[in-house]
Amino acid sequence: MAKKIIVHAGFHKTGTTAIQSSFFAATKALESGGITYPHVGGKAHHKAVYSLMGKTWGWEDRGGITATDKKWRQFLKQVKRAKSTALISSEFLCELTEEQIIKFKKDLGNSDVTIYFTLRPLLKIIPSAYQQHLKIGIKSSYEKWLHSILDEPGVSTITPSFWVRHMHGEVLAKWIKHFGKENVVLLVVDEKKPEFMYEQFNLLLGLKPGFLTPQTDQDSNRSLSLDEITLLNTINKKFSKKRSWHDYETFIRNGSIKYLTNKVTPPIDAARLLTPQWAVDIAKRVSSANVAEIKGLGIKIIGDIDAFENAEIPIGENPEVTMIPVELAAKALVAMDLRVVEKLPTKYVARILWKMTKRDLKRFLRK
Numbered sequence: 001m002a003k004k005i006i007v008h009a010g011f012h013k014t015g016t017t018a019i020q021s022s023f024f025a026a027t028k029a030l031e032s033g034g035i036t037y038p039h040v041g042g043k044a045h046h047k048a049v050y051s052l053m054g055k056t057w058g059w060e061d062r063g064g065i066t067a068t069d070k071k072w073r074q075f076l077k078q079v080k081r082a083k084s085t086a087l088i089s090s091e092f093l094c095e096l097t098e099e100q101i102i103k104f105k106k107d108l109g110n111s112d113v114t115i116y117f118t119l120r121p122l123l124k125i126i127p128s129a130y131q132q133h134l135k136i137g138i139k140s141s142y143e144k145w146l147h148s149i150l151d152e153p154g155v156s157t158i159t160p161s162f163w164v165r166h167m168h169g170e171v172l173a174k175w176i177k178h179f180g181k182e183n184v185v186l187l188v189v190d191e192k193k194p195e196f197m198y199e200q201f202n203l204l205l206g207l208k209p210g211f212l213t214p215q216t217d218q219d220s221n222r223s224l225s226l227d228e229i230t231l232l233n234t235i236n237k238k239f240s241k242k243r244s245w246h247d248y249e250t251f252i253r254n255g256s257i258k259y260l261t262n263k264v265t266p267p268i269d270a271a272r273l274l275t276p277q278w279a280v281d282i283a284k285r286v287s288s289a290n291v292a293e294i295k296g297l298g299i300k301i302i303g304d305i306d307a308f309e310n311a312e313i314p315i316g317e318n319p320e321v322t323m324i325p326v327e328l329a330a331k332a333l334v335a336m337d338l339r340v341v342e343k344l345p346t347k348y349v350a351r352i353l354w355k356m357t358k359r360d361l362k363r364f365l366r367k
Contacts, residue, residue: 002082010094036082048075063244121311169293188303
């Protein structure tokens with residue numbers, strides 16, 4: 001097992017995708033410096049963590065895949081083979097139960113483990129989180145979703161995982177309980193200094209300045225415009241219940257919407273998602289309580305967590321969007337190219353071809 005293990009455990013919507021793209025791009029260079037960044041499919045370690053949790057990716061009742069422990073076992077083998085240091089990164093680690101944290105610690109053996117969390121203001125996380133949930137198919141309007149998470153903070157009927165992830169003080173306390181406060185560190189993301197997170201990981205990994213840098217070819221997790229949000233929400237509502245998660249993931253999540261976020265830049269004057277004042281007020285109260293709890297944990301905090309109280313987002317009531325630009329719809333359709341079709345599994349294609357063959361045969365026999 002690696003002598004030292006650095007774990008980047010979250011939180012969601014704090015620049016994790018960007019830093020993971022940097023880790024992935026630097027895999028070989030890291031390895032030459034004695035740092036192993038395991039590969040288990042994708043640029044982060046989500047598949048391994050899903051495997052540890054036995055979590056279902058997708059819709060449980062419509063084709064979602066529940067992970068076995070296979071990926072986790074494969075992942076551990078790579079960690080054990082690390083010559084000196086292993087680097088683990090997945091924001092889904094912040095969702096582990098206490099029982100799963102205990103198993104996580106046990107499986108890592110006697111290595112020197114340090115847990116790092118990245119965090120930005122809850123107020124800024126909320127609109128980003130809504131858009132992320134849209135990408136897995138929720139049909140609620142922003143306002144309805146806000147009521148579901150803020151009418152009773154700590155409870156969410158539409159997206160139960162939201163508060164599992166974002167009661168930040170409670171999450172940190174669980175990890176401290178099992179790893180000790182001296183081994184849990186919080187990095188406060190400064191959006192005015194986008195290089196901050198890269199600089200900090202360079203320092204903690206003992207890398208030279210500028211070693212880890214933003215990747216220009218990374219998958220974009222940019223915010224959606226109001227028109228794009230309306231388009232996706234409408235697609236979700238129209239998407240047939242007879243169709244599976246695989247269809248949705250292939251054609252919508254990794255097809256039209258991913259193409260828009262990766263390849264299309266909205267106009268500067270494009271309408272953005274607005275958050276009503278009542279929701280901002282509640283979010284700030286919850287955030288203040290979270291910050292107070294975190295400061296009382298006694299962990300090392302790098303960055304200005306007190307600045308959270310000054311966080312701002314666009315406030316207002318969202319206008320009803322009944323039409324979207326033709327150009328936007330056209331760009332979404334452009335994503336339906338051969339690369340998307342190539343992702344279809346053989347069994348899926350065979351099943352569709354068999355249905356088409358039987359249909360054509362029936363038509364032929366009726367002639």
